[in-house]
Amino acid sequence: MESKTNFRRKGRATIIDVGRVAGVSDATVSRALNKPDTVSEATRQRIDAAIIETGYVPNPVAKAMVSGRTYTVGALVPTLDHAIFSKFLNALEAELSTNGYGLVVAVTKGDPLREVEKAKKLLSMGVEGLIVSGLSHNEELVAQARRSTIPLVATSYFQPDSHIPAVGYDNETAAVLAAEHLIALGHEKIAVVHGPIRDNDRTRSRVRALKALPQPVTFFYHESSLDYAGGREAVENLPPEVTAILCLSDVLAMGALFKLQDLGVKVPDQLSVMGFDNMAASEFTSPTLTTIKLPITEMGTRTARAICEHLNTGTPIESEELQSTVVVRQSTASPSR
Amino acid sequence: MESKTNFRRKGRATIIDVGRVAGVSDATVSRALNKPDTVSEATRQRIDAAIIETGYVPNPVAKAMVSGRTYTVGALVPTLDHAIFSKFLNALEAELSTNGYGLVVAVTKGDPLREVEKAKKLLSMGVEGLIVSGLSHNEELVAQARRSTIPLVATSYFQPDSHIPAVGYDNETAAVLAAEHLIALGHEKIAVVHGPIRDNDRTRSRVRALKALPQPVTFFYHESSLDYAGGREAVENLPPEVTAILCLSDVLAMGALFKLQDLGVKVPDQLSVMGFDNMAASEFTSPTLTTIKLPITEMGTRTARAICEHLNTGTPIESEELQSTVVVRQSTASPSR
DNA sequence: TCGACTCATGTAGACGTCTACATGGCTGGT
């Protein structure tokens, strides 16, 4: 943060320079640029020539200064290096872009403190809206956003009584949906593999929902790292009596599946494996993976739309619940006797 | 009719409002904020109180206006929904962030026209640097960047004679590396599966390098979509005489691998499969996937570092070549017989 | 007690663009 050298602003031409060359005032140049029909043909041509001669490029910051708009939205995500978030951002960016907004991305690494810090950074960069993942956030983040009067939207999580508007799915329902699929197949002893509970309210509420389920079935919970290795490791420590593994992420499920292939365990004949996410690879593995399809792309699109509409018209942002569905594929079946 | 509007315009307090409440001028407030030791203790306290009372939040755009800096860098990528780009952006964001810069992301969908359009958008948002994927770009993009005097850096691709600085790996070398691994194992008929050639100079140069290879071996080229389905489809149309499949992307390789598992073809006993990328899943599949490890994370870090250094000190950005390496795992072996 | 000096603060732009209003020349209808 030392060297604040201003070599940056090497004499870039301004509309005043253009005006000087064209023999008009800056106001006329501005008009020629923004409302060409209010400027005479001859003048317009001289201005066009002057723009080329001077190499004029508009200064976006000055524009933003007078319009009070930056047409920029910020998104805070735990990581970019995970399909679910990049898929979300991909859809988000697409919809923001068609509405004329740009996307600034900041990575929190799942750390609430870093989240606050990054949020401040985004605000100090002039974003007009802030998108976060999940519902539980540092007080300071919410306070900052409120102070700046910029809208805050939560994603990945829908809960009717949230104090900030949220566009997402109900994690509890989705988890129950998954469990019910396995239960309907006749499984009664099910291993539940999930990533770290800490600082992840999505995982937390999925687990909570399962624990609240009436108990004709027994769940064996296993927390591991949220990656392929975690899935593999879960299989290595599998309680012998389970007939199915419910992984609360497709990455975990695939890690488990690969390990089972290695061990020569037949899926689903000897053991059912179920995922959560519906990652791109899930419909191609062998066997293909039964999973919960989360409305990630739709979530990105809807979030962007809600924000843009709010920024354009002032409409308040309303929470939206999107539906998850079970995608039945080959990796689950009734337990063998 | 004295207008003493304490809270004006968009209702956001300015430094002047703060000054009015604290009974000082805007200059003093500015100093209290930026050089606290040049303001008397008493005044500082009154200003702090006034800031809270007015709910003052600094206006980033005005700051950018006077400093001429936005501390923002833009990146153009074909998609976010692909591990390789999100991994790159993840590393890029991390390093930019530690240098105090923010990252604006724009998606081109591999379309050169859209790329130009998005580049303009980024420039009109005030980014101080522009990062693109690959070396071949619409003339207009390069011209725009030059006119705006903002630095342009290419990634994913290193070529000594490039006219724009590039931080990346040599795709030709990497492709040859892969082929040499298979050739060293004794393969002579190799299927090469790659994604669309059009608008993707990385794929194009990998294929070109293979085609230029001296010919004790025969390559059978197959272009398919750059996803799991593409890998699967390639297996379905496999020339019977090949003993190995070289996929120019791990996604393709995994698609192929899964299909082969389905067909009951033993990898690598009956057929070797080699990937390209070293995606996270590759070391967990069964068999684990031999692949080319591309320096994606390092590329993100180095790119960010080069840009930041340039913006901070004016050092010109120099091209950097990063090395790819072969990662030998289980999916390749000498051909049987 | 006076001048030199320091310190805290105010004043007046500047940054680049936009826009409400002013100006002055021209047209055309009567």
Place this chain on the structure above:
DNA sequence: ACCAGCCATGTAGACGTCTACATGAGTCGA
């Protein structure tokens, strides 16, 4: 030939923050 009205353009801020310089009050040493 006169005035209304219009057209093309200029003038003068405004946006919010920063900073070089000016100002005035207080301090200190001789």
